[in-house]
Amino acid sequence: MALYIIICIIAYAIGSINFSVLISRKMAGFDIRDKGSKNAGTTNVLRNVGKKAAALTLICDILKGILAILISILISRIIKNTNTAILMELSAFFVVVGHTFPIFFEFRGGKGVATSLGVLLIINWKIGLICLIFAIFEMILCRMVSLGSISAAVLFPILTFFIRDCYFTDWEISYVIFGIAMAIFVIFNHRENIKRLMNGTENRISFNKKNIEKEEG
Numbered sequence: 001m002a003l004y005i006i007i008c009i010i011a012y013a014i015g016s017i018n019f020s021v022l023i024s025r026k027m028a029g030f031d032i033r034d035k036g037s038k039n040a041g042t043t044n045v046l047r048n049v050g051k052k053a054a055a056l057t058l059i060c061d062i063l064k065g066i067l068a069i070l071i072s073i074l075i076s077r078i079i080k081n082t083n084t085a086i087l088m089e090l091s092a093f094f095v096v097v098g099h100t101f102p103i104f105f106e107f108r109g110g111k112g113v114a115t116s117l118g119v120l121l122i123i124n125w126k127i128g129l130i131c132l133i134f135a136i137f138e139m140i141l142c143r144m145v146s147l148g149s150i151s152a153a154v155l156f157p158i159l160t161f162f163i164r165d166c167y168f169t170d171w172e173i174s175y176v177i178f179g180i181a182m183a184i185f186v187i188f189n190h191r192e193n194i195k196r197l198m199n200g201t202e203n204r205i206s207f208n209k210k211n212i213e214k215e216e217g
Contacts, residue, residue, distance in 0.1 A: 015098020
């Protein structure tokens with residue numbers, strides 16, 4: 001039990017390293033959470049800092065998700081008689097929690113979509129790619145980043161039930177439970193977007209401009 005708690009703490013600490021804040025401070029001299037949508041995410045960085053900063057933020061957020069999973073895998077290899085799937089799932093969930101509520105940055109973080117993609121690509125690359133392609137298609141079709149993210153989150157647990165290959169470990173029912181938990185958390189993080197979607201006031205991506213207008217990522 002102690003090992004699983006330690007994994008959660010490590011993953012949460014990694015997730016709490018908020019690259020959007022660090023990069024915006026370094027490259028633009030301000031905290032991204034004080035600009036635009038106030039969200040510490042890639043889209044807000046794109047709009048207020050620029051493409052280079054947004055690309056760095058996206059890559060770093062994905063990589064910290066990957067790092068958290070790799071650490072859990074390494075520990076499972078070193079310490080025998082541990083459930084690798086459970087270690088990976090706990091690490092994945094808590095690295096996203098850390099991204100959303102970072103202890104190092106006043107618990108004000110992003111929505112965890114990029115970090116979720118990072119952990120998913122390691123846990124099951126096939127499901128990760130399907131969710132990514134589906135989200136991109138949705139964003140292009142509807143011109144809403146939030147709708148693509150929410151749709152992919154809903155799709156994820158469904159895929160874990162039907163796709164039972166390409167996992168890092170053998171398929172277990174815990175993957176379905178994990179998928180549901182991740183989906184609920186990501187949807188919770190998009191609750192304000194959902195309100196605007198229901199009201200028909202959600203902001204859209206502008207393909208005719210360099211930046212994204214008033215959209216949270």
